[in-house]
Amino acid sequence: MSPGSLVAGAHAAQVWAIVPAAGRGQRFGGAMPKQYVDVAGRPLIAHALHALLSHPAVCGAVVALAADDAWWPGWSSMDGKPLLRVDGADSRAGSVLAALGALPEQVRADDFVLVHDAARPNLGHADLGALLERGRGDPVGAILAAPVRDTLKRAGDDGGIDGTEPRERLWRALTPQLFRRLQLTRALEAAREAGVEVTDEAMAMERQGMRPLLVEGDEDNFKITTTSDLARFEFLLARRTLHGENG
Numbered sequence: 700m701s702p703g704s705l706v707a708g709a710h711a712a713q714v715w716a717i718v719p720a721a722g723r724g725q726r727f728g729g730a731m732p733k734q735y736v737d738v739a740g741r742p743l744i745a746h747a748l749h750a751l752l753s754h755p756a757v758c759g760a761v762v763a764l765a766a767d768d769a770w771w772p773g774w775s776s777m778d779g780k781p782l783l784r785v786d787g788a789d790s791r792a793g794s795v796l797a798a799l800g801a802l803p804e805q806v807r808a809d810d811f812v813l814v815h816d817a818a819r820p821n822l823g824h825a826d827l828g829a830l831l832e833r834g835r836g837d838p839v840g841a842i843l844a845a846p847v848r849d850t851l852k853r854a855g856d857d858g859g860i861d862g863t864e865p866r867e868r869l870w871r872a873l874t875p876q877l878f879r880r881l882q883l884t885r886a887l888e889a890a891r892e893a894g895v896e897v898t899d900e901a902m903a904m905e906r907q908g909m910r911p912l913l914v915e916g917d918e919d920n921f922k923i924t925t926t927s928d929l930a931r932f933e934f935l936l937a938r939r940t941l942h943g944e945n946g
């Protein structure tokens with residue numbers, strides 16, 4: 700089925716996803732970018748893409764890859780949905796902007812799009828469904844996030860504690876983040892023109908005076924940043940398999 704026909708049906712109740720995957724994984728280290736490290740027989744990026752594309756409300760994805768990415772398996776679809784590739788940029792925000800520009804033209808300016816890190820392989824359908832339901836009802840959009848549950852310390856140059864930061868109403872931003880195509884594009888472009896490197900899509904929207912909704916998500920939807928995160932994901936996958944939960 701061509702992306703166009705899938706997208707034609709997308710206007711009814713489906714959204715496209717954007718997956719920034721052009722990073723180098725420097726904090727992870729290793730010979731290959733972390734998004735291609737094998738976990739349970741498939742690359743990490745495949746777990747993140749499957750989590751999105753196996754959900755009935757997602758109709759396709761645009762993946763932003765490094766221009767010199769030699770690891771991408773060349774998939775053009777997954778779970779029966781189209782998978783489009785675009786060259787990313789030297790920042791996550793730039794990669795997201797590139798992918799926004801590569802969405803099929805049938806994705807309208809006011810259509811919602813999801814942005815999800817390739818480095819977050821453990822997104823659950825319950826969280827994705829909650830984000831879509833709550834976010835599409837919001838005038839701006841929404842993000843998955845988790846309340847801070849630890850005491851936060853500010854470190855001094857000498858490694859000692861300079862102080863304790865109040866944690867009331869502090870949340871950790873996760874992904875996916877859900878915004879309208881044109882609003883997000885304009886917000887990211889404005890941040891770029893101002894020379895501000897936004898670390899997530901919500902920050903770009905906030906700079907425009909908008910207040911995206913926080914939707915509480917599962918702590919298990921963590922980002923694979925270092926090798927210890929990978930071990931945690933492998934454990935969760937093994938537990939899911941043991942309990943017969945679908946992968």
Ligand SMILES: Nc1ccn([C@@H]2O[C@H](COP(=O)(O)OP(=O)(O)OP(=O)(O)O)[C@@H](O)[C@H]2O)c(=O)n1
Pocket residue numbers: 718719720721722723724725726727734763787788789790791792794795816817818819922923924
């Ligand atoms: N120029 C960039 C940088 C990051 N990303 C993507 O944004 C997501 C979150 O970024 P992060 O976890 O920081 O990945 P890396 O940038 O690869 O990690 P590092 O900072 O350790 O190099 C990842 O899926 C990464 O591939 C991207 O698409 N383009």
Ligand SMILES: C[C@](O)(CO)[C@H](O)COP(=O)(O)O
Pocket residue numbers: 791816871872873874898899900922
């Ligand atoms: C988008 C994000 O995952 C939300 O927490 C985070 O900002 C990505 O940061 P990174 O340094 O690009 O991994």
